[in-house]
Amino acid sequence: MTDIHSASANYIIALVIVFVVFVFWWLLLRKKDRHQRILLMGCSNGGKTALFSQLNFGKSFPTYMSMKENVGQVANDKHRVEIVDIPGNERIGKNLFDEYKNNVKGIIFVVDSESVQKEVKDVAEFMFNLLTDPTIRATCKEILVLCNKQDLDSSKGPAVVQMLLEKELSVLRNLKSKQLDSTSQDTGGKKKLLFLGHKKKAFEFSQLKPINVTFAESILTGSEVEESKFDTVKYWLNKF
Numbered sequence: 001m002t003d004i005h006s007a008s009a010n011y012i013i014a015l016v017i018v019f020v021v022f023v024f025w026w027l028l029l030r031k032k033d034r035h036q037r038i039l040l041m042g043c044s045n046g047g048k049t050a051l052f053s054q055l056n057f058g059k060s061f062p063t064y065m066s067m068k069e070n071v072g073q074v075a076n077d078k079h080r081v082e083i084v085d086i087p088g089n090e091r092i093g094k095n096l097f098d099e100y101k102n103n104v105k106g107i108i109f110v111v112d113s114e115s116v117q118k119e120v121k122d123v124a125e126f127m128f129n130l131l132t133d134p135t136i137r138a139t140c141k142e143i144l145v146l147c148n149k150q151d152l153d154s155s156k157g158p159a160v161v162q163m164l165l166e167k168e169l170s171v172l173r174n175l176k177s178k179q180l181d182s183t184s185q186d187t188g189g190k191k192k193l194l195f196l197g198h199k200k201k202a203f204e205f206s207q208l209k210p211i212n213v214t215f216a217e218s219i220l221t222g223s224e225v226e227e228s229k230f231d232t233v234k235y236w237l238n239k240f
């Protein structure tokens, strides 16, 4: 009799333990799910790490060529969002991007507005790969193109950066789809690449709907870090 009692008591205790573990696990998952992840992306030297430092520590430190990601939590008006600074370096950046690209709700694409005209092919190629990534297209709803280094005399403003990128992305998407057509014919394969924008029109960022693309300017280092301009980023972060 006592044996039966102690066996059923053990059984109940085991059930309670399983239940408690399950509840903890569920709460943990829910907490993780509520994380809104924002990626800082763009070619090297644009100012991603300077932005990461400004958002996390309120100032920027001297930066080095980044080899690994920086991950931080930044509070907007409602809650905390996760900010991940991915290095622009091609090989390291690609691996880290693959690691962090799930569940991305927004991207801040940082552009060096001083060198953008000269390096527009590289910047557009970087952006093209990002905008045609199926995982990003499935979850990301907001992109802020931050035209940084506005303190430098020869920097281009957001309207010019937008025009340069739209022009280059138009050329690039046609080139890529032609390349893909010829390789698919060679191999008889049916590889599909997401076509950027409308087929019969020159590319414009507005064609990416439901992804909202906003352009803004910033100064992230030196004595000219202007609060008012940096506020654009904080305002944008409130969308999440």
Ligand SMILES: Nc1nc2c(ncn2[C@@H]2O[C@H](COP(=O)(O)OP(=O)(O)O)[C@@H](O)[C@H]2O)c(=O)[nH]1
Binding pocket: 042, 043, 044, 045, 046, 047, 048, 049, 050, 051, 062, 063, 064, 066, 088, 110, 148, 149, 150, 151, 152, 218, 219, 220, 221, 222
């Ligand atoms: N003049 C100027 N330099 C900046 C600005 N933002 C960043 N930098 C500098 O640009 C360089 C690259 O910045 P970093 O944040 O490392 O770029 P990342 O490679 O995109 O992470 C550093 O020397 C920064 O001090 C800015 O607004 N104005």
Ligand SMILES: [Mg+2]
Binding pocket: 048, 049, 050, 063, 064, 065, 066, 087, 088
């Ligand atoms: Mg960096």
